[in-house]
Amino acid sequence: MDDDIRTAAEAHEDDALPRCHEVHADPNTANAGDQPIPRAVKDTPLAKKSPAQWAYERVVLYLRNFEEQLDADQEVAMGFTGGDAGVLRIEGMGYFDPDIVTFYGTDGSGGRTQLVQHVSQLNVMLRALPKPVERETPSRIGFRLAQDLDGDTPAET
Template sequence: MDEAIRTAAEAYEADALPRVYEVHRNPKHKKTSAQNVPHSMTDTPAAQKSPAQWAYERVVLYLKNFEEQLDADHEAAIGFTGAEAGVLRIEGMGYFDPDIVTFYGSDPSGVRVQLIQHVSQLNVLLRALPKQEPDAAPNRIGFRLVEDLEQAADTATS
């Protein structure tokens, strides 16, 4: 039990900051970190965000962490859980307040795919797929999504 005495400001800050807890079999596995999150995630307390926005922001962090562990020959994709629809190569992501998260992309044959999911049903299985173009640089959508969150926070404070 934590018996530390906290100021009101510390309690407010702790409530606004995302907390992540993970244990992995391999101690060298890179854990998802809440330490270096975009300002937009910490500037607004979770209680003031819609379930869609809060889910979106956290999935973005997991996606970026997953991509950081991929080699240069693979890109991130979503494997559909509970269905035999296959996988979606992630090319975009968004949310529609108050409770919808959307993934945009293509399947392995190049057909356009969009997954629209209610936050109460959100299950995301991240998978590594070989790049579509072997000689091209890997597409790292998670990094672009985090950059977008950071720019949104900077624009909001300007």
């Protein structure tokens, strides 16, 4: 126990800040919790966020962290859990209050794909896929989504 005296406002503020804890076998592995938190995530009190918004914001942080570990020939995709639906190359993401999160993209054959999921069923497996041969640089949706949370105009990728 420490001897610091904290105001009720400080305790309330600490309670509203997102917390993340991860441990990896390789201590050099980047943790999503070590990433800078976008303004919209930390400036909006948790009590004012719907389950959909809160899930969306945290998945964005995981996407950005995952992409930082990819090489120049890879892009992020999402493998579906609990079924044999394949993977979805993530090209967009959104939420619909109070409790729906959606992912937009293409499947392995290039077909348009959208996953609409209730937050209580949210399971996301991030996968690295080779970038399309015709694309010079890989798409980085996690970075674009994080810029959007910060209120910045996403850079073209």
